[in-house]
Amino acid sequence: MRALVVIERLADGVDELSLQALAFGRGLAGGPDVHALAVGEGGADLAPLLGAHGVSEVHVAEHEAFVSYAPPAVARAVVDLVERLSPGLVLAAGSDRGNEVLARAAAMVELPFAANCVDATTGDPLRVTRQRWGGSLLEEAELAGAPALLTVAPHVVAAAPVDGAEATVDTFTPTLSPDELAVRVVEHVRAEAAGVSLSDANVVVSGGRGTGSAEGFAVLEELAELLRGAVGCSRAVTMAGWRPHTDQVGQTGTKIAPDIYIACGISGATQHMAGCKGAKKILAINVDPEASIMASADYAVIGDLREVVPAVSAEIRKARGT
Amino acid sequence: MRVLVCVKRVPMTGGRIVLTEDAQEIDTAHLGFTISPHEECGIEEAARLIEAHGGESVVLTLGAAEAEEQLRDAMALGIDRALHLDSEGSEWDGQATAEAITNAIRAEEAASGTFDLVFFGNESADAGGFQVGIRVAHALGRPCVTGLKGIAVEGSGVRCEQEVPGGRDVYRIPFPAIVTVKEGLNLPHYPSVPAKLRAQRQPVDTATPARQEQRLRKLRLVVPESRGKRAEVLGEGPAAAERVVEVLREIGVA
Known part of the structure; x- marks a missing residue:
C-alpha cells in the first residue's frame, strides 16, 4: 500500500516525531512505497535523510505562502498530493501541527481522521487503536473511506533508519485559493529565557x-x-x-x-x-x-x-x- | 459583537478509569461531570469579550440531556443563553459532530445574525479528536486558527497567539472567524452564587439533530496496562531524606 507522510521540518532537518511517523507508516504500508511531503524551499535537501528513513520519493511543495507556517496551505498541498498519488494512507506526527494539518486536509476531502494512533492494521476498513484522555485510555476504532488519515501518537514507535537510497525529489506548486493564504503566521514573539524549561528539565x-x-x-x-x-x-x-x-x-x-x-x-x-x-x-x-x-x-x-x-x-x- | 462558545460535557475521571461492562464507555456511575478544560477558557474569554465590547454570547453543546448542567455552568460564568443539541445519549464522531454544529450555527445566524467569533476547545478532554472546530470552519468557509493561548480583538478581526517552541506565533484573521483554544488562555473565575441562581432561569433552546453515519467507528475502549509496579517506600517523614538523596544520586541527578 502507498503511504504519504507529512514531514515537519526543523531549521536543520526533520522533527523527531515526523521520523517516528515515517517508521509507523512504513510498517503499516508493508512495502517501500512511502512518499513524504516537505513544504517550503530547501525541502529537496532532506532527500538523503528521508531516504535513510525509508522514503522513496519526497514531494517538495514550493509557494511563496510557505515562507512562514500557513496551515490551510499545507493542508491543500496534502490534498493535491492525495489526488495525484492516490495513497491508501496519509500520516503525520501527533503534534500540534500534525494534528492540525491532517484535520484540515480531512475537512477538505470530507474523510474521517483519527488522531494520536498507537497501532493500526490495514484492511477494509482500516482499524486503529488511538489515544483518548491524553493516553490514559485507548479506543479501538474503524476508519471508513480511503485514504485513511491518521496521526501517530508521540513516542509510541522509535524512528528507525533503514538501508535506503536517497529519495527522489518531485517539486510541485500547490493550487492555493486566497482563503487558504489568509491564515498564516505573521509574527513570531520570542519567549524571554527563564531558567530551565519544564519540558526539557532532567x-x-x-x-x-x-x-x-x-x-x-x-x-x-x-x-x-x-x-x-x-x-x-x-x-x-x-x-x-x-x-x-x-x-x-x-x-x-x-x-x-x-x-x-x-x-x-x-x-x-x-x-x-x-x-x-x-x-x-x-x-x-x-x-x-x-x-x-x-x-x-x-x-x-x-x-x-x-x-x-x-x-x-x-x-x-x-x-x-x- | 456576537460570540459563540462550543463546549463538551466530560466526566471527571479522578485517579483511575473504570469502563462499563461492554467497554463502550467510562463507567460514570460515581463520577461528576465538567466542561472540557480548554473550553472553560473559551467561556471565560467570550464572557470577557462581551463585557468589554457589548453584544451577546451564546453557548452550544452537543450532548446527552444531562449536558444542560454544563450549559447552566457556562451561563453562571457570564454567557447569555444556550443552545442544546441533544445527542440522545450516544457518542458522535468528529464529522457527525461538526455537521450538527455547522447546521445549528447556520440556523442560529439566520435568526439572530452572524457570530463574529466562534470558540472551540483545541481538542476535547475525552475523545481527543482535534478536528471539530476545524471542520466547522471549513464548512462555513471561515478562517480558523487553532490552539490559542492569547487572543485580542483588533478592529474588525482578531490577533491570535499560539505557543510554539521558543515563543509565540502570531496570526491575524478577519471576522467572522473560528478559533480553537487551549487551557492557559486565561484563568477562569469561579461563578458567584447569584450568578448560579440566575443561570437556572436563563433560556436553553433544545434541538435534536439526526445522527449521521459514524465514519470513525468506535469498537471498544481499553484501559492501557499500568506500569504494574509497586512504589518502593523509601521511608516516612523527614527521616526518609537520606534514602531519597541516595536514590537521586543513583539516578545521577544529585
Whole structure:
C-alpha cells in the first residue's frame, strides 16, 4: 500500500516525531512505497535523510505562502498530493501541527481522521487503536473511506533508519485559493529565557493541592534549584491561581520526560499522569499511602511534603558540604 | 459583537478509569461531570469579550440531556443563553459532530445574525479528536486558527497567539472567524452564587439533530496496562531524606 507522510521540518532537518511517523507508516504500508511531503524551499535537501528513513520519493511543495507556517496551505498541498498519488494512507506526527494539518486536509476531502494512533492494521476498513484522555485510555476504532488519515501518537514507535537510497525529489506548486493564504503566521514573539524549561528539565519538582498555598512552593523551588531542575504543578494548583499555567504538568498542560519526577502532595489524577508518564522515574511524596499516584510511582515517601522536602534539601547540602 | 462558545460535557475521571461492562464507555456511575478544560477558557474569554465590547454570547453543546448542567455552568460564568443539541445519549464522531454544529450555527445566524467569533476547545478532554472546530470552519468557509493561548480583538478581526517552541506565533484573521483554544488562555473565575441562581432561569433552546453515519467507528475502549509496579517506600517523614538523596544520586541527578 502507498503511504504519504507529512514531514515537519526543523531549521536543520526533520522533527523527531515526523521520523517516528515515517517508521509507523512504513510498517503499516508493508512495502517501500512511502512518499513524504516537505513544504517550503530547501525541502529537496532532506532527500538523503528521508531516504535513510525509508522514503522513496519526497514531494517538495514550493509557494511563496510557505515562507512562514500557513496551515490551510499545507493542508491543500496534502490534498493535491492525495489526488495525484492516490495513497491508501496519509500520516503525520501527533503534534500540534500534525494534528492540525491532517484535520484540515480531512475537512477538505470530507474523510474521517483519527488522531494520536498507537497501532493500526490495514484492511477494509482500516482499524486503529488511538489515544483518548491524553493516553490514559485507548479506543479501538474503524476508519471508513480511503485514504485513511491518521496521526501517530508521540513516542509510541522509535524512528528507525533503514538501508535506503536517497529519495527522489518531485517539486510541485500547490493550487492555493486566497482563503487558504489568509491564515498564516505573521509574527513570531520570542519567549524571554527563564531558567530551565519544564519540558526539557532532567529533574522536575512538582506540587499539588498538598502544598496548601502559593507560598507552599518555596520549599519545592529550593529543592529544584539544588537539583538544577524545574518546578511544576498540578491543575488544581493552576486553577487556584497559585502558579501560572506554564508550570502545569498534565493532559492540558506541559508533557514532560525528566530523569526523575518528584511529585509532592499530588494525588495522581489521570489528567495529571497523562503529562508525566514520560518520566523515567517517579518519586511521590504524599501523606496518603493509598493515593492514586502510588500505582505509577517508582519510589514513595509517606509524609508531609512541608517536612520531607526541606529535609531532602538539607541532606543534599550536608552531602555537598555547603 | 456576537460570540459563540462550543463546549463538551466530560466526566471527571479522578485517579483511575473504570469502563462499563461492554467497554463502550467510562463507567460514570460515581463520577461528576465538567466542561472540557480548554473550553472553560473559551467561556471565560467570550464572557470577557462581551463585557468589554457589548453584544451577546451564546453557548452550544452537543450532548446527552444531562449536558444542560454544563450549559447552566457556562451561563453562571457570564454567557447569555444556550443552545442544546441533544445527542440522545450516544457518542458522535468528529464529522457527525461538526455537521450538527455547522447546521445549528447556520440556523442560529439566520435568526439572530452572524457570530463574529466562534470558540472551540483545541481538542476535547475525552475523545481527543482535534478536528471539530476545524471542520466547522471549513464548512462555513471561515478562517480558523487553532490552539490559542492569547487572543485580542483588533478592529474588525482578531490577533491570535499560539505557543510554539521558543515563543509565540502570531496570526491575524478577519471576522467572522473560528478559533480553537487551549487551557492557559486565561484563568477562569469561579461563578458567584447569584450568578448560579440566575443561570437556572436563563433560556436553553433544545434541538435534536439526526445522527449521521459514524465514519470513525468506535469498537471498544481499553484501559492501557499500568506500569504494574509497586512504589518502593523509601521511608516516612523527614527521616526518609537520606534514602531519597541516595536514590537521586543513583539516578545521577544529585
